[in-house]
Amino acid sequence: MSCTFEQHLIDETIRFHGHSCPGLAIGIRAAEAALSEMAGVGTADLVCVAETDMCGVDGIQYLTGCTYGKGNFLHRDYGKMAFAFYSRKNDKGIRLVFRPESRGELDGEMPALMAKSVEKTITGEEQERLQQLRQEMQKRLMTLPIEELFTVQQLHERAPRPAKILESLVCQDCGENTMESRTRRFSGRTLCIPCFAKVEQKV
Template identity: 60%
Template sequence: MSCQISPEQIDATIAFHGHSCPGLAIGIRAAELALRELENPRDTEIVAVVETDMCGVDALQFLLGTTMGKGNLIHRDHGKMAFSFFRRATGKGVRALLNPAARGGMDDEMAELMQASGDGTATEAQKNRMTELRAGLQQRFMTLPLEEMFCVTPVEQGAPRPPKILESLACAHCGEKTMESRTRRFAGQTLCIPCFQMVEQKI
């Protein structure tokens, strides 16, 4: 089944992100899945945990209202095309991992063309083919049934806890105020992470 998010919302999401691309389409469909599985929660009820920093995260921010500033968008730098969604009121959670089959076997050709584009050797024909493949992949992502787009599994441990306001401590080296939970102790001093890394580095 094609994407059920309205064309107007899709256009607004593209405007928010700045361009249309396959990565953004993944995020749009992930947001659609979250709304379906969690029964249309308000943005203050939903938490998104993303395992990537790609374009699709912007779609989640725009369509779901999940943001780092509100504490309901959490980035875990795992390099996976995976998104977990939770509804705080019920504790229900699901994880959606992009199904490799959703890419329709285009990866090898895409990788070759992207390499040529990246090193500046792509011919005009290769550039045109890349544009054609990207458009086809984006269209595929926007029309696949969600069940074919993602591998979905329940998440049992519940939503991450809401953010807490903690004391800020002055770093003993640079003097800058740092949230207590992000400080490190070294040689009896309280340090921010950058200063700790400078004195603790092993190489």
């Protein structure tokens, strides 16, 4: 089944991200699945935990209202194409894990061409082929049924707690205010993380 978001919302999401790409399509479909599964949960109670920082997170932020600034969008740097959504209203949660096989046969050519593009060794003909493959992949990802795109896992743990306002401490090296939970102690001094990294050494 094709993506159920109205086209104007998809277009706005693309403008927000800056371009259209397969990664953004994955995020759009993840947002679609989350809003369907968590119907009735307002943006104040919805929380997303992304296990990647790829293009799709922009789609999720734009379409769900989960944002870094509100503290209800969290990034866990696990390197997985997975997104967990929680309701603080009723402790309901789901985790969507992207299914690599959903890329189908189109994924056969793309990795090598993308590597050439990054290395700037790609020919004009190959660049055209890569663009064609990306467009076909986007169309595929936007039209496959959700169950073919993601494995959906039900979560039973509580949503991550809301952000707390903590005291700021002055780093005794650079003199900048730093949130207390992000400071480090070294040789009896309170340091911010960058200043701590300058002096702390591991063998």
